[in-house]
Amino acid sequence: MSIEIHSIVKIYGKESRKKGGVRALAGVSLSVSSGEIFALIGPNGAGKSTLVKILLGIVHPTSGTATILDRPVSDHSARESVGYLPENMHYPPLLTPHAFLHAVGSLHGVRHPELSQRIAFLLELLDMKKWERTAFKKFSKGMMQRIGLAQALVHDPQVLFLDEPSDGLDPIGRKDFRDLLKRLRDEGKTIFMNSHLLSEVELVADRIAVIRSGSILKTGSLNEIVPPIGGFTVTIRGELPEEMYDALSIYPVTTANGLAIIEVPTAADLERLQSMFKTQNIAVESIVARRLTLEESFLSLIKESPR
């Protein structure tokens, strides 16, 4: 396991709730495997940021233990192979990305010439090469976010923590970012992300945990968090033959952009349709089990759980 969390409790202020302390985490336990994109989702004040900050040594837990790559998080050497993209990082306005990345890489112990090569590679990868000698004060939020990601990756970490990573990125930037995360995962890196953008999480996360009021409500893959609601969406490329019109009239069918999309309510109906398509030599483009979106599931989970 890359990240192990055992019964972490965090009470801000006084050590006990009776004395006026605020409980941010109420015994959270989690584990994240190597080469996995893990997303922590929850409403504001659920404890997402506190948990990440405990893992990074920014906040001290009231009780419980956590390890990263088998090293306790209280030991600063646990962060040698950890990269972190905070939500609202402050960049020295007069420094340039090149100077900043050089400094951050040095703080991780990366030396020249490896550091210079790594900086050049990351600036190219994140499409920031032409801005490498421009002071931060001239940067937009999206550009800052790209540099934030570069600083998190400058020492080629094994574990990456991302706090609201898509914040400030345009749709193209988000797509590039998702591709980058998948590529990092394929390289065996572990990615732990916090995000409010559930549509983004849905597209990239291997496993998801839902947290509320400092407690984990549910953990699992996307299929486990968002179970099928019954029925299938069948997509066929091209026109449907006329002889099938009667058979298909009982299902909602829509056509657009040369595709016919049929909503099928049950597995038995799907089986019957598939044999008809086979007889008619109709190629099926895709069959997808119908499910709620992550956002719909999340809202229903939050609504059902006691506060």
Add this chain to the structure above:
Amino acid sequence: MKFLALVRYTMRETLSQKIMILLFAVLTVVIGLFVFTISLNAVNGVVESVSIYGSKPIASSELPSLIPDTAQVFIVFIFIATVVLCVITTAHVIPESLAAGTVVLFLSKPLSRASILLGRYCGVVLGIATIQVYFAGGLWIVYSLKTGGWDFSLLLVCIPLVLSFASMFALMTLLGVAFRSTGLVAAVAFVHATYLTEILAHHAWSSRSFSDVSVLQRAVGALYYILPQVADLRDSAVHILKGQPVFLASYIVAVFSGAVMLAAAVTMFRRMDF
């Protein structure tokens, strides 16, 4: 190596501030004025006469009465330029380092909290020391070139100068960690560097026996040994310039009180949540 990287980063950050660049420019102008306005006529490294901005030369026989006052004014100017101004311009460093968007950058790195705070401290002190040595050293080079005598002992002025800022910044680090307020750090540091240090340096309690003094006087006496002795270090610099014996106690107290303040700041910082 990581600690040194943090020191280097902080030093660079400190010196890249516009106000520091301006200070460098102003000090360079002052060195330039020294080059062009003061004419020293020296024989074998000994000043025979001084002429200021083309005025009638002051003979060497009149110099003994002139040099002590000039030295005092000169040192006070250096202290104001490089200690008081630098104290104000660096007041933000520790509070801003502990601000939400910045502290995470440091804490998420494989550095202990003690290394982070001490790295920031050393970076700022080295950055300011660069300015101080540049100014004092620049004036010394000009003076040596004009007189033809290279008196290296004059360069010792840099020691009380750097130590003054270092001990002041230890106090500012403690205040910055405790209150995280730039305004408060700047105000306290300015008041101390300009007024409080003078009051403490001239207090009279030490001349009496401990039982004779009031509680307030004892408190003032204790503060004298706790807070940075900027005025004493400045006076020590004047003694160096005049070739008089130097009282080492103020150096020892500055180092000791600075170390205690840094230790207190580190202890507080290690317990903090951000």
